[in-house]
Amino acid sequence: MGWNLLWCCGRLLLWSAAALTLRAQEKNPFAEDAKAAKLGEYEFRANCAFCHGLGARGGGRGPDLTRARKKHGSSDADLYRTINEGVPGTAMPANGATQQGVGMTAEEIWQVITYIRSVEKKAPAQPVGDAGHGKELFNGAGACANCHMIEGKGGRLGPDLTSTGSSRAIEYIADSVRNPNQRLAQGISEAMKEFSQEYETVKVVDAKGEKLTGVVLNEDNFSLQMMDTKEQIHLFQKDKLRSFEKTRESLMPAYDQKMLSDKDLQDIVAFLLSLGAPSGGAQ
């Protein structure tokens, strides 16, 4: 029995099934149906809440879905596609491939979408802030761009913030500026690993006595790959280090009122929210 043959047939079936379902699934058959939303909530709890949190308010791993604007497209068809096919290159798996929950039927996916619509904040969550001024601060006096990249420009020591505005709640972003130790951002995600490495701070003294501070890129019991504050990447065998200290104290300073007023913070949040407009959901 040839695996290739099986694989081929399987792919053909998948393609034809996908073609059929796509045609049928442009609009939500349960739109605004409260009963369907309730059923969708059950499915959401079982399949989605692990990353997106209860009430779809977002978790450490999944975006806040109460935002009306979705990073990978906001229309019914976009949501269906995102749920059914996943988002390649992210932690969002295709329907049925979560390894945790189980695959949903088309009907159940529409119920989940109905539920998500029911918890979306109706009032557009536009911040009261000056995005233009926020951009100036980000790249200038705020010094954010020293460590954070936006649309290919900026530093690499902290997470890329291009899409943060479209996936996180305003309060989440503001809190992360005021209190960066609260939750460390997720870094490299390995395909087979449940949880990605976080942006933990690491201080080492190498075999020659050189002291280095930076963030963990990748670590296991025996080795450490880190980026120092000059964005140099190092690989160390742990048993060769003179000292090794890792903390959950972020390298990012806590921006208090003196460093950044509430008004300036609002402007920076407004700038982040203005970014990463959905591309229409194309691949």
Place this chain on the structure above:
Amino acid sequence: MKKAPMNGAIEERFLDCEGRPFAGANGKKNHRPASFGMTGLLNVSAAVLVIAACFASSGQAQVTPQRLRDSAKEPQNWLMYSGDYAGRRFSALDQINKANAHALVPKWVYQTMASGKFETTPLVVDGVLYGTGQDDRAYALDARTGRPIWQYQRALPSDIRPCCGRVNRGLAILGGKVFLGTLDSHVIALDAKTGNVVWDATAFDYRKGYSITLAPLAIKNLVLIGVSGGEYGIRGFIDAYDANSGERKWRFYTVPGPGEPGHETWEGDSWKVGGSPAWITGTYEPATNTTFWTTGNPSPSNRGEGRAGDNLYSNSLLALDADTGKLKWYFQYTKHDEHDYDATQVPVMVDQGEKRLIVQANRNGFFYVVDRATGKLISANTYAKVTWSDSKDARGAPVARKDASPTPDGNRVCPGAAGATNWMSPTYDPQTSLFYVTAREQCDIFSTAPQPYEEGHAYYGSAYFPNDDAAPFWGALRAIDPATGKTKWEWKHPSPTWSGVLSTAGGLVFTGDAEGNFIALDAATGKALWHFQCGASVYSSPMAFAIDGKEYVAVAAGSALLTFGLP
């Protein structure tokens, strides 16, 4: 064929091509006591070579029920999921040992070319390795090279209902057949020589949420399996099939029906969808003809409302008569569970002098020692962080705190839903008298919500999710002394792993981590002696075998089955 000197010490452990005892290359029988030492291993090489050559020409030795009972007599083979009927996952091979483990190198790699978790523990019989893979693959490989002899993949329906990945953990072997439990809830027998299907038995209708992921257990002429489906409101069971015909000989429902003892532990009709799956391979005590099986959560896992009572026999250890499936006794680890604390960890037999025990590091964070003649609890001690229980009943069994139940908005409880350990196998090393287990230090926020049952649909009664602060979140391999329940040493993992543990007579324990390392540790001290980066998290339990006088250790990671040996 290479001629190796034979001292005749252990050749009587071998069978020839027809299954007769193999007399050894010099044709003489010798009844000196068996030695599992390195000398013994090297001297069996000629016998192994002869058997491998037999396989190539005229088919292989038959695996008789007697060989399964006497698996300790043929340490070069790995005849069942846990290595022996006692569930010890201990290899008596010692060619790879504390002194030379640092020199281990990869020997060969077999790729299933499939995605998803690769959880198999392969079998090795007389030079042939039999394994499974994702999406119900099975294969026989030349154990010296990893080159396939045959490959099989079940044509699965598109609407199967696996819980947690399209996984399979391995095969059983008996006679000339290997046995596979499938994700569409069938039990099939494959011809060990060709991979052709010999018989195909339906255990249950998979559309109702049943699936099989465990490696079957062969006892006498029976093939025993249990089912998965605690996430779908199934009614769990353990089955025995005739190895020759595939006819079902007995079924034990893990949720008692009307009129049966234990039925009263379920509210109303909740027993019909009570879950209690049996999804990890059991063990067997030939002397008493007792087979020990463990069960998982009552359904729905995160909601106790509507199923008031202890919910027998969920999260239990069951002692069944191997011929009839009749219940001899049970011990329930977690009553009326609301945290998915499945007891589906291999129940391991340990003897302490006259005491015949079953030990289990349970998903609920306690290490339990139970008398295996009576099911009486002897001790229960925590081996990981526990918040769900802070008291014990008169028997000494942990009792759940009232305020540990899931709430609509979530309640933080330790261990988390994945448990303080899970299905990955522990090991018991008779040389150190220590029990080694993968511990996961993780808490979760458990929420609950009413959920109507719908046949074949996920039935959790809500969800769990990790703490926002992500702490604690790490793991450890712990060496527990079953006599005291105390941890003698631990090897910390940066994050919780899904790898099982193997111990060997070389004074080693092998395990893997989520960061992708496969590691050899000193069994006495926990010191790391060697590691290899597999390139993917390890989601399997390792094993060891020998062929041509050379010991190998094997583990599945990513889509690769990797083997290691000395240069």
